[in-house]
Amino acid sequence: MSEVLKPGQRYASEPGDAATAYGRHKPEGVDTSHGAILYLEDITVSFDGFRALNKLNLDISVGELRCIIGPNGAGKTTMMDVITGKTRPTTGGAWFGQTIDLTRMTEYDIAHAGIGRKFQRPTVFEQHTVFENLELAMKMNKRVKPTLFFRLSSEQKGKIDEILKLIRLNGQEHRPAGLLSHGQKQWLEIGMLLMQEPQLLLLDEPVAGMSDAETARTAELLNELRGLHSIVVVEHDMAFVEEIAQQGVVTVLHEGSVLAQGTMQQVQSDDRVIEVYLGR
Amino acid sequence: MKTTLFTRPAWAGIIVCAALLALLPVLNLSFPASHPLHVSSYMVALVGKFMCYAMAALALDLVWGYTGILSLGHGVFFALGGYAHGMYLMRAIGREGVYQSDLPDFMVFLDWKTYPWFWSMTDNFWYSMLLVVAVPGVLAFVFGYFAFRSRIKGVYFSIITQAMTFAFMLLFFRNNTGFGGNNGFTDFKRIVGHTITAPSTKAALYLITLAMLLGALLLCRWIVRSKLGRVLQAVRDSESRLMFIGYNPLWFKLFVWTLSAVLCGIAGALYVPQVGIINPSEMSPANSIEMVIWAAVGGRGTLLGPIIGAFSVNGLKSWFTGAFPDLWLYALGLMFILVTLFMPQGILGLAAKLRRQKEAA
Numbered sequence: 001m002s003e004v005l006k007p008g009q010r011y012a013s014e015p016g017d018a019a020t021a022y023g024r025h026k027p028e029g030v031d032t033s034h035g036a037i038l039y040l041e042d043i044t045v046s047f048d049g050f051r052a053l054n055k056l057n058l059d060i061s062v063g064e065l066r067c068i069i070g071p072n073g074a075g076k077t078t079m080m081d082v083i084t085g086k087t088r089p090t091t092g093g094a095w096f097g098q099t100i101d102l103t104r105m106t107e108y109d110i111a112h113a114g115i116g117r118k119f120q121r122p123t124v125f126e127q128h129t130v131f132e133n134l135e136l137a138m139k140m141n142k143r144v145k146p147t148l149f150f151r152l153s154s155e156q157k158g159k160i161d162e163i164l165k166l167i168r169l170n171g172q173e174h175r176p177a178g179l180l181s182h183g184q185k186q187w188l189e190i191g192m193l194l195m196q197e198p199q200l201l202l203l204d205e206p207v208a209g210m211s212d213a214e215t216a217r218t219a220e221l222l223n224e225l226r227g228l229h230s231i232v233v234v235e236h237d238m239a240f241v242e243e244i245a246q247q248g249v250v251t252v253l254h255e256g257s258v259l260a261q262g263t264m265q266q267v268q269s270d271d272r273v274i275e276v277y278l279g280r
Numbered sequence: 281m282k283t284t285l286f287t288r289p290a291w292a293g294i295i296v297c298a299a300l301l302a303l304l305p306v307l308n309l310s311f312p313a314s315h316p317l318h319v320s321s322y323m324v325a326l327v328g329k330f331m332c333y334a335m336a337a338l339a340l341d342l343v344w345g346y347t348g349i350l351s352l353g354h355g356v357f358f359a360l361g362g363y364a365h366g367m368y369l370m371r372a373i374g375r376e377g378v379y380q381s382d383l384p385d386f387m388v389f390l391d392w393k394t395y396p397w398f399w400s401m402t403d404n405f406w407y408s409m410l411l412v413v414a415v416p417g418v419l420a421f422v423f424g425y426f427a428f429r430s431r432i433k434g435v436y437f438s439i440i441t442q443a444m445t446f447a448f449m450l451l452f453f454r455n456n457t458g459f460g461g462n463n464g465f466t467d468f469k470r471i472v473g474h475t476i477t478a479p480s481t482k483a484a485l486y487l488i489t490l491a492m493l494l495g496a497l498l499l500c501r502w503i504v505r506s507k508l509g510r511v512l513q514a515v516r517d518s519e520s521r522l523m524f525i526g527y528n529p530l531w532f533k534l535f536v537w538t539l540s541a542v543l544c545g546i547a548g549a550l551y552v553p554q555v556g557i558i559n560p561s562e563m564s565p566a567n568s569i570e571m572v573i574w575a576a577v578g579g580r581g582t583l584l585g586p587i588i589g590a591f592s593v594n595g596l597k598s599w600f601t602g603a604f605p606d607l608w609l610y611a612l613g614l615m616f617i618l619v620t621l622f623m624p625q626g627i628l629g630l631a632a633k634l635r636r637q638k639e640a641a
Contacts, residue, residue: 084524107520107523107524108523108524108526108528111523111524111525111526112526116524119521119524123518123520123521124518124521125513125514125518126517126518127513127517128510128513128514128517132510135507135510136507136510136511136514136522136525139526142526142528143528143531144508144531144532144535147506147507147511147527147532148503148506148507148508149506150506150507150508192525196525
């Protein structure tokens with residue numbers, strides 16, 4: 001926890017180093033000495049006077065799996081956009097660890113710093129094979145020259161195989177990603193995030209459009225990842241949220257700020273939450 | 281893991297075609313005109329020109345077919361490469377021009393007494409070769425940097441490339457720009473000491489062009505099969521996903537865009553001594569659009585396709601403009617529409633489809 005990654009600074013370690021083996025618990029490069037990996041402080045985002053986020057405060061602890069729920073238009077996706085650099089907040093701050101100011105960084109610098117994002121609609125490279133998708137996402141120096149001269153080492157190949165098993169796509173690695181089922185694409189996208197070895201995973205509706213069996217499998221996958229990464233899940237599917245939240249904290253967003261926070265049971269019995277969301 | 285780009289038959293085809301192309305100037309030189317194996321000088325010059333076009337189409341495929349950046353202004357890079365080499369060829373004329381001056385005829389005509397600064401050192405062949413690479417390269421880099429940094433994409437980017445080549449054409453049409461106005465450069469006498477009209481010089485230029493085309497093909501193949509090639513295709517298919525996994529698309533686009541412009545400039549430089557003229561009409565928007573048609577007809581995103589397209593469209597053009605001179609532009613337009621509607625993957629895509637159907641049957 002001593003080394004601090006400044007914006008724009010590159011990885012101290014290269015892929016294949018023992019320290020970057022998949023599944024480490026302690027994030028490196030991010031100063032998490034106060035126990036939190038992400039702080040959102042008083043974030044407001046206005047679009048032409050409409051406040052998509054309104055003084056939002058949120059913090060995520062290291063290793064936590066946090067579920068965020070809320071009705072449509074509550075600002076969930078805008079919050080993800082702010083964290084990943086797609087949208088700049090009108091006011092307020094977004095901090096990765098104690099020191100990394102996300103509001104000043106580009107999308108790709110944020111990805112390098114250790115935040116991976118899955119979109120609401122599965123976005124994979126459809127013309128590339130499953131294997132190539134994972135290879136592209138793999139944590140490494142992603143500048144032009146090293147990319148041009150890149151050769152896959154057996155260690156890196158082993159890592160891709162490991163992720164393929166985890167997302168249950170082994171045996172399909174040479175299929176074009178465009179031919180996968182909807183659920184498989186969602187898993188591939190999660191696999192791509194894992195290849196980046198992120199400290200923080202942001203999953204925007206990971207089970208949207210999935211069959212029950214696929215949803216159950218996704219819950220299983222997230223339970224396997226619990227504790228290995230800090231994870232933020234935005235989801236509508238209440239059964240799924242109950243399944244993965246367990247005794248962890250669930251945050252309810254409403255009109256751009258936090259309405260309630262607590263375990264699933266506490267949140268479900270909160271009158272205001274019932275009024276705006278669950279009671280409908 | 282490597283994906284195959286050229287199948288075994290494709291490699292065989294490349295080797296056979298390259299050997300046949302290399303044979304043409306040999307047949308031209310070693311048999312008298314009456315012999316049945318003789319290939320006319322006209323034919324050699326024509327194929328030499330097609331190879332330059334093929335190289336430009338190949339360069340375009342790198343940005344359009346692989347990276348999804350449609351350029352409607354690649355003619356400007358082709359022409360600038362040609363002009364850069366043309367400056368040397370003009371100075372190599374020496375005092376043999378109409379006015380027997382040290383300056384090219386058009387400068388005498390303008391009553392200029394000395395060369396303008398940007399003509400300095402162009403009497404050196406290797407310096408002009410440097411310009412062939414540097415001028416299109418620097419223009420593409422600067423233009424690309426600002427366009428890509430502002431995240432200009434799709435049709436907007438295509439339109440500004442079109443505007444760029446048009447602006448350059450107008451600039452080069454001016455006599456005072458110092459590049460011979462609408463006449464451009466012509467009446468070249470020699471190149472590195474050899475008479476430019478000599479059959480052996482022509483054959484040498486032809487063979488150099490063939491070698492450069494093959495070299496460019498192998499270079500492009502290496503690039504598109506590297507991981508960088510897969511990043512370029514990812515830019516084409518989902519640029520935002522690429523940013524969120526940590527790539528900055530700006531530098532990848534700029535790399536391939538600049539490289540493509542340089543290849544196009546080299547093609548232009550090979551074209552000028554073989555055709556014997558370069559003028560601003562090479563920068564006309566229609567020329568750049570024709571390049572796009574070559575790539576589309578052959579099959580973009582395949583490297584070989586645009587080369588096949590450049591040969592077949594220009595072969596057709598040579599025949600058509602002889603048989604029905606007024607109808608060529610209509611035929612070209614019709615061809616583009618038909619290809620877009622019925623063979624979006626071009627000739628190579630059609631061939632692959634027929635092969636699959638045969639296998640399935």
